[in-house]
Amino acid sequence: MELITAYAGACAIGLVLGLMGGGGSILTVPLLVYVMGINPVLxxxxxxxxxxxxxxxxxxxxxxxxxxxxxxxxxxxxxxFITVYCTRRYIVPSLPQIILDTKNVTLHKDTFIMALFAIIMLLAALSMLTKKETVQQPDTNKEKTSYVRILPYIILTGITMGLVGAGGGFLIIPMLVFFGGLSMKKAVGTSLLIIAVNSLTGFLGDLHNTTINWQFLLSFTAISIFGIFVGSYLHRYVNEKQLKKGFGVFILIMACFILSKEVFGY
Structure with a gap:
């Protein structure tokens, strides 16, 4: 039953990526941790x-x-992708098993990672639920913000992606729209390639530190890839505004669930 649920979730991950250009990791990590019982770091x-x-x-x-x-x-x-790789290769393995230990609070590495992931989910949900829709302008290929000013934001995004295993689509798309001057359609398409490069480079950093169950990982990924083709096909038929709102509510609930479980023990 757990395996069926996991593979159904794998298809959902692809659907979300195909429909929205991001958000896949928001489903992936909780599914692997709470359904499959996999260690949060792995x-x-x-x-x-x-x-x-x-x-x-x-x-x-x-x-x-x-x-x-x-x-x-x-x-x-x-x-x-340089930042993501360095984070997975050097920072994540060097994190102590107990991040914080006081008389009142003991924060373990696994709890820290899942709590941080939940916070990222909350930010993504708030972005989806509160962002006002604007009329998209044609591509201008004109920089909206100095690259030097946005570079620290890019690096911070890479560190965050490396720590929580997120693709970072909801962080990357605004950069492409406001810095790159892209339409939403091109921002979504470009973000998918950036997510692919960043994520796979970050995974290479893990190969030095972990033992991989390739049979499970490849079968799970194959189903997710099938889902993205279905999602890309369905994209033309769905109401994008309603989809974002609905998904925003869903990940808000998921974030609250993770925080309550990891921080408060419920």
């Missing part, structure tokens, strides 16, 4: 692989349709 590494390969297929689809901006994508992808 789950975040698996998430990078699953989301990375799934996003790659979606990114290629968008590239063939002309919905990928190579220049803007590389400006964000290069510094972020």
């Amino acid at each position: 789950a975040t590494g698996y998430s990078l692989f699953i989301v990375g390969f799934t996003a790659a297929f979606g990114g290629v689809q968008n590239f063939l349709k002309g919905n990928v901006a190579i220049k803007q994508g590389l400006l964000i992808a290069v510094p972020s």
